[in-house]
Amino acid sequence: MSGRNGSAESYREGVGHLSEWSRNTKKEFLIDWQAGKSDEWTFVQGNEAGDLDSMTAALAWAYHLEHSTMNTDHPRKAIALLQTPSDALDLRPENKLALKKAKMTSRHEDLLTIDELPEDPETLSRKITGVVIVDHPKPLRRWDDAKVLSIFDHHEDRGAFPDAEPRVFEKVASCTTIVGRQMLDELESLPEEYHLPHELLELMLSAIAIDSNGLKPDDTTDADLTTSKRILKRSRWHKKDLKDIMEDLEDELEDAQGQIDDFSLRDLLRRDWKGDLVDTPSPRTPTVSLGFASIPMSMDDQIQRTDFKELFDWFAEEAAWTAEIGVDITVCLSKYKIKTNKKHKKKIREITLTVRSDVRVDEDQADDLFRVATLAIEGAEELKNLKPWYRADELGHRQMVWTHEGGGRKIVTPIVEKAVINWEMHQDRAV
Structure with missing residues (x-):
């Protein structure tokens, strides 16, 4: 039997309170939408990459919002919206494993995904109560007309929606740490605590474990550690050692995360994709669409996933994907490890930049965008030992690949975004 994303997965009905609540919530939302009552609902949504933390x-x-207000004069209806298409969910095997361990229904039938919305986000955003943003600093452009009620994020604070409440930005390993701490603080202040299903608590520990590398000291803050202890205390595993639990979860999830041998290049580009539109006030300069992909393997290995196993085909398949979703600038961030000796490995990262001219920008604008993005990348102090890829001289027009030993998407994304914003300002001043 095929799953809803085409994978051969036998049907397994979810058991337990989390699965039942999630499925019923999805059903109730769709019934209310049909009855014209979308305005009663709050959407809690993460980023479109759809990782386990998000x-x-x-x-x-979403569970907390509903249950903490259930016995009040102002009960709230809330649902988690995954901004990942249903056919892309299993491109993250670690999510599939974590949901299975949480006893959720197979094929993700308990979850509401972006492609299951009965209306486009631009229309629906004007009807719902509002949105809560988690694991992202602001909503995607398609939700611009929705009221932003709260934001929880562990990335850079861009100053958006200062009136949101709660509004928490904190550099911790996992956004689930921030949400979990706030949830438990509010839960413990209620006159009577609501039931927290063990499946949800264990899912939260899984999310923190994978983002903190099993609570390894170099990757963990005091907040991650303290919140994990509080969650563990309420879970079925409360008699077990926190360190042992988190290390076991991280090992299991990391093993699953690496099960991508059968993925095509298109799958790899889609599985961890983040992107959005960047507006400009200038009539000369169009809206620009930026997209960032993260792939846990080298360009050489990615090329072997293409039909012809050649460099030209990597860029042909990347162009087909970005044309499909209407992206102007793509930054692909690759990472892999090489052995330095028998005991140690070094992490190598690659940045692949492409700019296309057939969507919103003409040839001259595309050339200029490529120029400013290139200058920004090559001038960034954070990108240690940046140098052209060993096959850079084989690349085509508006294509570039670098290797470096610096940070990943959290470092590279703001570098490229700021370059594009400055380019827009430059173009506007040139009018």
């Missing part, structure tokens, strides 16, 4: 934080806060 998904778990959204589920946890």
